[in-house]
Amino acid sequence: xxxxxxxxxxxxxxxxxxxxxxxxxxxxxxxxxxxxxxxxxxxxxxxxxxxxxxxxxxxxxxxxxxxxxxxxxxxxxxxxxxxxxxxxxxxxxxxxxxxxxxxxxxxxxxxxxxxxxxxxxxxxxxxxxxxxxxxxxxxxxxxxxxxxxxxxxxxxxxxxxxxxxxxxxxxxxxxx
Amino acid sequence: xxxxxxxxxxxxxxxxxxxxxxxxxxxxxxxxxxxxxxxxxxxxxxxxxxxxxxxxxxxxxxxxxxxxxxxxxxxxxxxxxxxxxxxxxxxxxxxxxxxxxxxxxxxxxxxxxxxxxxxxxxxxxxxxxxxxxxxxxxxxxxxxxxxxxxxxxxxxxxxxxxxxxx
Numbered sequence: 001x002x003x004x005x006x007x008x009x010x011x012x013x014x015x016x017x018x019x020x021x022x023x024x025x026x027x028x029x030x031x032x033x034x035x036x037x038x039x040x041x042x043x044x045x046x047x048x049x050x051x052x053x054x055x056x057x058x059x060x061x062x063x064x065x066x067x068x069x070x071x072x073x074x075x076x077x078x079x080x081x082x083x084x085x086x087x088x089x090x091x092x093x094x095x096x097x098x099x100x101x102x103x104x105x106x107x108x109x110x111x112x113x114x115x116x117x118x119x120x121x122x123x124x125x126x127x128x129x130x131x132x133x134x135x136x137x138x139x140x141x142x143x144x145x146x147x148x149x150x151x152x153x154x155x156x157x158x159x160x161x162x163x164x165x166x167x168x169x170x171x172x173x174x175x176x
Numbered sequence: 177x178x179x180x181x182x183x184x185x186x187x188x189x190x191x192x193x194x195x196x197x198x199x200x201x202x203x204x205x206x207x208x209x210x211x212x213x214x215x216x217x218x219x220x221x222x223x224x225x226x227x228x229x230x231x232x233x234x235x236x237x238x239x240x241x242x243x244x245x246x247x248x249x250x251x252x253x254x255x256x257x258x259x260x261x262x263x264x265x266x267x268x269x270x271x272x273x274x275x276x277x278x279x280x281x282x283x284x285x286x287x288x289x290x291x292x293x294x295x296x297x298x299x300x301x302x303x304x305x306x307x308x309x310x311x312x313x314x315x316x317x318x319x320x321x322x323x324x325x326x327x328x329x330x331x332x333x334x335x336x337x338x339x340x341x342x
Contacts, residue, residue: 010321014263017251018244021264025243026236029216 049129049141057114057144058156066114066142067106071124082116082148083157090117090124096131107132112139119147190325190332197316198252198326204313205249205265208291212242222289226275244268252320255329262320269314276307 052060060066061082068085070077074095077087086106088099100107107113113132117124129141144151152158187193212219220238223229229237244264251261272290279285279302287294288302290310300306326332 010259010263013257013260014267017247017257017260018240018264018267021243021247022240024247025213025239029239 048133048138049126049143051143051145052114054144054146054150054154057116057142057151058154060114060142061156064111066111067109069113069115069128070148071115071117071128076118078161080148080152080158080160082151083159085116085159088128090128090131093131096128100131100135107137112142114142114144116144116151117147119149187319188322188324190323190327194320194323194326195328198255198258198320198329201265201313201316202249202251202253204291205245206253207249208293209242209245209249211292211295212238213246216242219289222287225286225289226279228275228278241268255326256331256334258323258326258329258331259321262317265317266314269310269317273307273310273314276302276310280304280307 061068061084064084068082070081070085070087071090072087073089074087077085077089081087086099086103088103089095115125115128125143125145129143132141148158216235216238219242220234223237223241224231224234245268248261248264248268251257252265272288276288285301285303288300288306290300290306293300320326325335
């Protein structure tokens, strides 16, 4: 039977057991080469996102060392985008996820990603980058925050669709 | 009534049921801890869903809890330090139950990530059923406190050999 005294004893032994167990856990984790990092999750999550300027972006583009992702809406993308970029809109989430599935193989391809948006709405790139991290993407994600305007200002390669701009401004709204 | 009393007495004295309860819970603990130890970050994700621990504490809990489960599970399974192990188990279960109640009160449901039974195809979405299950496990662990003799355990083996040597 459990008396008051033996309850205390059991309790302290239970605590000892728990302490020993967690101690072993932390030790093994520290020793393990692929150990779990004991840092706040926020920090752990987003430290793979790096902001780069137009010059760094240009070098990456010229060397074809990155997959360029346009995080703006499909309509804006169709009007003009950095040469070779694919469109993954950051919002709304449903469209974004659909586009991610569509470009899945390229996202997981051999090169890293540079996400850009337009200068005045560049929360989009950040939103999209965070979505990738949440989905489990562990490589570095670059954000080109100065946006497509800075790219244009330096007359760097762009793909444009003027016809679309002129003739089908109405259909833009339909597709959205 | 008499039969029930007799059953309880036999359980306390230590019969097959005692062994089954002890080993079943031990196995459950060890089984569930292994997945969590292998993949602490996904376990951290599941406890993050409860929105109880702060982000700074999460990784520590994600490391400590599985090992406590493992140690308690092994003790129960092999049958030594049974009472302290059961007590540690009860403490864990109470924490889980409180966490589930807090989330149910806010009408939030998600996969609980408690025993990783989803690997066996059993759904573990948090709800009243899950809470009842946790309470049953707690009660069973509690019942182990009152058992005088655990047949088929290391503890009993040591006891027997001590008696033999006397």
